[in-house]
Amino acid sequence: MEVSGTKCLRESRVLVLYTGGTIGMKKIDGAYHPKTGFLQSQIKRLPMLYDDEFMNERSTCEASDNCSLEELAMPISTHGVRVFYYIKEYCPIKDSSNMTISDWIEIALDIKNNYDSYDGFVVIHGTDTMAYSVSALSFMLENLGKSVVFTGSQVPIYEQRNDGRDNLLGALVIAGHYIIPEVSLYFAGCLYRGNRSTKVSAGSFDAFDSPNLPPLVTMKVKIEVQWDAIFRSNNSKKFTVHTNMNPNIGLLRLFPGITAETVHAFLKSPMMGVVLQTYGTGNAPNNRDDLITEIKKATKRGVIIINCTQCLHGPVVDQYATGKILLDAGVIPGSDMTPEAALTKLSYVLGKTDLSLNQKQELIRNNIRGELTVAHTKEQFSLKDNSFIEAVASSLKISSSKEMEFVRQALLPVLMSCAASSGNVETLEELVNQGADVNASTNYDGRTPLHIACMEGNTEAVKFLLEHGASTQVKDRFKSSPLDDAIKFRHKEIVKILRKAGAHLMKTSIETAVELCRLAAKNRVEDLHMWQLANVDFNCCDYDKRTPLHVAVCRNNVETVAFLLEHRVDPYLRDVFG
């Protein structure tokens, strides 16, 4: 349906988990209080968030099936995308000062239980402890392949001047348009990596900052996404949720004159992990044996202590004797991690009870979700070293670094696609080392290297791309995912690899049924077998509620009937004609 004059090229579905926060609060007796049902009623009054005309014209049978939450639709965006969203309001909705670890677990489980049904997720959360929750979720959601965007506001959405409207709008646009497979935070025009962000202002609309990493997305006249900066996990593993968070963690801020008794009391059992907030580049007094003795005793007992600076910007480095003393006492340097990230990482790592103390310390030291910058010993590769691109640039008479970057951006995706198409893993690897984006689509049709490798049946290239963060959820212009391509071109092994990596069918059940009925009509058992490997439900129905079995029986396609009955098809389903 086309209402605003912009053509709808694509639809997407976003689940909104509304946990609370100022955005949906109401002033009662001079103080803001969470108010059940209030946010959704306010949203429906805002045309940029709710397309009233479209919703009135949309008949109920068009509305999405199997969802108990009310469907809300945004107007079609300038990118031609209609975002449908569904708000799950928590009970009770909370001021975020009241959040606990069990709330993080509830959010994580909601994402897990709805993962396959939505294209992206928005979490509406109070700002006060948002940096803790967003950091915690970034660790708890393992091998994430979809966008999870936290947002909230400083002023409730019903007030005349508020930031809630734009923040929610931006978060929905990002979750509904882009696959940024991170737990991120959207506020005041910027999308930050969640575990890099921190609340920096109580009184400004620019409440958040990501002091040691530039924003991943900035909403200007154009939406600018820093694709190179997006953190990508090894996508050859299925998305999972880790919920065993350890509560025995703490934050200890050093101050001049802190007593050894305070430190002793803080570090004693059951404390298992501590973020020690130190001075400057990670310094602590080196004339205080009493303090260092307490710290040493704790690390010897197996308490994991991370050194994070009290400064907003810059990392912990071992530049001074006052910093080295902590290293010698068994404290792990936290690089440029925020205290929120370090604390929640401790809770996550300590919850991995099957790991040894050494393995836990190793995880703390390493970058696991883009939360810290690891110092590179090797010199970074520079595009200038790349003779091929340099040759193209010189033949085009390009000299400035800006123009050179332009050539790079144009060529790398093309080269990636060629390598994916010929299955040349070595070239893929070289290109990725040169900064090529594994998810960049090469052409107008929005097809990624993974689409191409799946279509061509290049198993090793598929494995490589998944291991380097290729997304299984991308759809091309024809709504096809890499899994659809592997099915269509009958690459069994690749379908299995994609399934193992968590890929799932993304077409609606009617679209799927129409395709399956077509195959059933043509007695294409081999193709139906491919769909079966992808875990399709053969009981799905087309517009007349006819299943593939109806069609196969009508056409007397005995092999297809036998195949379908073998695969748990219900022979008693009735179509609209009874």
Ligand code: ASN
């Ligand atoms: N106290 C509120 C909260 O964190 C602050 C806000 O959302 N702006 O829930």
